[in-house]
Amino acid sequence: MNPNSNTAAAPAARDAEAALIADIAGFSRDPLGFVLYAFPWRSAGTALAERDGPDDWQRDILRAVGEGLMTAGEAIQVAVASGHGIGKSALVAWLLLWSLSTHEDTRGVVTANTDSQLRTKTWAELAKWHRLCLCKHWFTLSATALYAAQAGHEKTWRIDMVPWSERNTEAFAGLHNQGKRIVVVFDEASAIPDQIWETTEGALTDSNTEILWLAFGNPTRNSGRFRECFGRFKHRWRHRQIDSRSVRITNKKQIAQWVADYGEDSDFVRVRVKGQFPRAGSMQFIGSDLITAAIQTEARSFAHDALVIGVDVARFGDDQSVIYARKGRDARTFPPIKLRNVDTMTLAGRVAEEARRLKADAVFVDEGGVGAGVVDRLRQLNVNVIGVQFGAKADGLSPTDAVERYANKRAEMYGNLRQALKAGLALPDDQELIADLTNIDYGFNARDEIQLEKKEEMKKRGLASPDLADALALTYAYPAMAGAGAGRHLGGGGGGRLVSEWDPFG
Known part of the structure; x- marks a missing residue:
């Protein structure tokens, strides 16, 4: 290893650098030793002053990688399914820094389930540990790469952050580094498509090369290649399932x-929590296949279809208020209106304007928190508004053939929306809406009722509040009938009664 050195440096500095190089080189097959040596554990005045090293499970994985390097001719494939908050991003950062620091001209690629996860979680954690590393001056960290500072090695000694794309797999097909070291990291691997796994697997065929393929994530899907690391292909992977409580x-x-x-x-x-795969299906409440079909579906509506508006009211500075209009199976023709940093009176005025312009038959507003003020103002403006409490008890207004039971009104509305997607609802090709709809996970409460992941929990996962999806789901809060806006009041949160038995999925 020959990092840049200052030719005018004092002999003592040169000796210290030479000693550092020799020490780090000694950890080429000892990731755990590198981690314990390269970071200032228990050092006063540092971010690690209260920590004495990796957790037990992290030590086990680091040892497993080191042991795998002793087996010539075989790729080291490690899969870790875990609960939330166990420190997997830190482990990823350590392994990347170890792999670069202990083998000249190492090449690698890091990807994740979403661009947001990759930038704000995986790469941000790498930046943190790079700053703490004893040999940080050997490498330059940019927004998308960590590469050697030594002149002439910038393109051959590097790790790149690469968002996956099913239409562009070249970055994963070109992972060749004959005779040296290759590292591939899949973060939140459950959501990475099989095509990317297959392309990567086909690329990792160099002989006489150290190959590390590391897959981490919450086990959110009961199918796909990440699941198969613990099933059909478990003989190929060193696999672990980590309970967050441990x-x-x-x-x-x-x-x-x-x-x-x-x-x-x-x-x-x-x-x-347990790092176990769901019993069946996926934890993703609305599947990507439904969204893809809805984008390709022709937008159609009929004269007897009610035009309804859903309004999600922002509560925090980084959220947005959304006004979403839908007519029958057409949720595409009227672009949703996205508003940031507006007060409740301004929002109510804009909603009233849209309701009159579109001759809306009903307006459903999230009444929780500050939304109550919007509902009150709309009633003063003589808008046919119905307040909806997301946390209220489900009303049982799902399609007659639905077998699901819902823990609250929000889950029920999303259940109605999912049924509508199955029945042919047309959606716009809006990436923000697509992300909102597909990012929401679900579980079951003690009464075996469907309960959606809370917005606060989504934010802890680095996801945005699903404001667009909530506004669309609100249009399925209660049935409505064409002409109901002409001075007639609907039931539900507004306190009246239903004016029709209109089927919102028909």
Whole structure:
């Protein structure tokens, strides 16, 4: 290893650098030794002053990688399914820094389930540990790469952050580094498509090369290649399932609350706490296949279809208020209106304007928190508004053939929306809406009722509040009938009665 050195440096500095190079080189097959040596554990005045090293499970994985390097000719494939908050991003950062620091001209790729996860979680954690590393001056960290500072090695000695794309798999097909070291990391691997796994597997065929393929994530899907690392292909992978309760750094109070809310044996706790795969299907409430079909579906509506508006009211500075209009199976023709940093009176005025312009038959508003003020003002403006409490009891207004039972009104509305998607609802090709709809996970409470992941929990996962999806789901809060806006009042949160038995999915 020949990092840049200052030719004018004092002999003592050169000697110290030479000693550092020799020490780090000694850890080429000892990731755990590198981690214990390269970071200032228990050093006063540092971010690690109160920590004495990796957790037990992290030490086990680091040892497993080191042991795998002793087996010539075989790729080291490690899969870790875990609960929430166990420190997997830190482990990813350590392994990346170790792999670069202990083998000249190492090449690698890091990807994740979403671009947001990759940038705000995986890469942000790498930046943190790079700053703490004894040999940080050997490498330059950019927004998308960590590469050697030594001149002439910038393109051959590097790790790149690469968002996956099913239409563009070249980054994963070109992972060749004959005779040296290759590292591939899949973060939140459950949501990475099989095509990317297959392309990567086909690329990792170089002989006489150290190959590390590391897959981490919550086990949110009961199918796909990540699941198969623990099933059909488990003989190829060193696999571990980590219960969050067994890890020192996890928030035990939060975990206990999840267990109380969803039940010890619920799929939510299995996935988010125990690191176990759900019993069947996926924890994703609305599947990507439904969204893809809805984008390709022709937008159609009829004269007898009611035009309804859903309004999600922002509560925090980084959220947005959304006004979403839908007519029958057409949720595409009227673009949703997205508003940030508006007060409740301004929002109510804009909603009233849209309701009159579109001759809306009903306006459903999230009445929780500050939304109550919007509902009150709309009633003053003589708008046919119905307040909806997301946390209220489900009303049983799902399609007659639905077998699901819902824990609250929000889950029921999303259940109605999912049924509508199955029946041919047309959606716009709006990436923000797509992300909102597909990011929401679910579980079951103690009464075996469907309960959606809370917005607060989504934010802890680095996801945005699903404001667009909530506004669309609100249009399925209660049935409506064309002409109901002409001075007639609907039932539900507004306190009246239903004016029709209109089927919102028909």
